[in-house]
Amino acid sequence: MTVVAEPVLEVHNIVKTYGGVHALKSVSISLLPGEVHCLAGENGSGKSTLIKIISGVERPDSGSISIGGSRRSHLTPNEAIRSGVQVIYQDFSLFPNLTAAENIAMLSELAERRRFSSRKRIYAEADRIVRELGLKIDLGAEVESLSVADRQLVAICRALVGDAKVLIMDEPTTALTHTEVDRLFTIVRRLQERGVAVMFVSHKLDEVLQIAQRLTILRNGELVETGPASDYTGRSVAKAMTGREVSEDRLVAPVDKDAALLLDVKNLTRSGDFHHIDLQLRVGEILGITGLLGSGRSEIAEAIFGIRPAHSGEVIVAGQSHKIDSIRDAVRAGIGYVPEDRLTQGLFLDASIADNMVASSLDSYRTKFGLLNRKRIRDSIADLFKRLRIQAPNVAAVVHSLSGGNAQRVVLAKWLDRKPTILVLNGPTVGVDIGSKEEILTILREQAAAGMGIIVISDDIPELVSSCHRVLIVHEGRIVSEFVGEDINANEIHKRMAA
Incomplete structure (x- = not known):
């Protein structure tokens, strides 16, 4: 008999309005440990609002969130972090003038309310998580000197130092090359092995289908489909997101051979x-x-x-x-x-x-x-x-x-x-x-x-x-x-x- 893991996080019938406009209309979603769950939808579909509610930045009008064995009407940002929810935004929210190690250890230092920082402790903590994930990062380099791909790895390490159970990655491959995307996916699979639930938010449908086990699609604030990623193609995801057929064919008329x-x-x-x-x-x-x-x-x-x-x-x-x-x-x-x-x-x-x-x-x-x-x-x-x-x-x-x-x-x-x-x-x-x-x-x-x-x-x-x-x-x-x-x-x- 197959044992289905209990969700690490669930949202139930979430409703959120702004000025009378529904950003989310009774949306429910669950995240399982060790699963990559992709959230797809056009701009304005409600993805960002849902992320903000899960991370405690926004408070829903109605509905509830279950996390850590308890059900509540909303979370604060601190409650979300203490419950193991971490978000990596597109800009990574790093301190550019601090080193990679200092950025990685920052949250744990704050969480433990340390009055004084120890350089030795910070570097040891950063080195531990970097080694655990099998990464190569120059921990002594200032973040502003790192490549976009390495900054992203720093953000991931920072989240995992805090013992993340849910990691939300918002458009994580926007500025990455094809090779760097492959490296990121290797890291995501290592996170799965650790039992981390990953919510992967992306517009790039080929990447969504490559990395996801499950897929949830929002359109105009409503959940329109959810199911195993293996049931979808790029064309079917695009149709669910937009409500219409989206062509993937070459659509260019030939250039006149005598064109100036x-x-x-x-x-x-x-x-x-x-x-x-x-x-x-x-x-x-x-x-x-x-x-x-x-x-x-x-x-x-x-x-x-x-x-x-x-x-x-x-x-x-x-x-x-x-x-x-x-x-x-x-x-x-x-x-x-x-x-x-x-x-x-x-x-x-x-x-x-x-x-x-x-x-x-x-x-x-x-x-x-x-x-x-x-x-x-x-x-x-x-x-x-x-x-x-x-x-x-x-x-x-x-x-x-x-x-x-x-x-x-x-x-x-x-x-x-x-x-x-x-x-x-x-x-x-x-x-x-x-x-x-x-x-x-x-x-x-x-x-x-x-x-x-x-x-x-x-x-x-x-x-x-x-x-x-x-x-x-x-x-x-x-x-x-x-x-x-x-x-x-x-x-x-x-x-x-x-x-």
């Missing part, structure tokens, strides 16, 4: 970052550039846009050579850039959607007398808001109130309002749910069909397969492979990247 050359990069070099880069982009073409983290892929994009100018080489836009020594030079040449970190580099978070949309193009709305044509501005904002299908009450909504997918659409709108000849996008759908991702990629295809040249920097290989006419692979600062048309294949790209 929009961008011709020749022998572009920046010492220490990339060398002798040659690439071309034609009217209506979407060019993908990928490679492992540190390969030089982002640095190439930043050089083309003048953020970190190349030391040598030539950039020719629409037949005219341009010296790109600054962002201003790139914009004048007709190049736009959507950065990887849209929140700190691409948007004014405290400003409205409307103000963000026209922030970089106000001069184009001036009359011959130097005054702003307010009607043209309003018309353009309304058109972009509708065309990019931004989900917000109105254009006066503040950008920091938007979901990741809608914030990304505002960044796109800002550049589309400038009508660039070439648009470079670095990680255009990072942290974006499956429905918004599909719509953003559709917008890019529409812009390419209208004659824009688009470059997409991404490590989301299915995204490149579905949307690009060509894909270049960068390794150690050089372009080492090119895939064209129907030869663009996810398995072959992964193989070449790992070679």
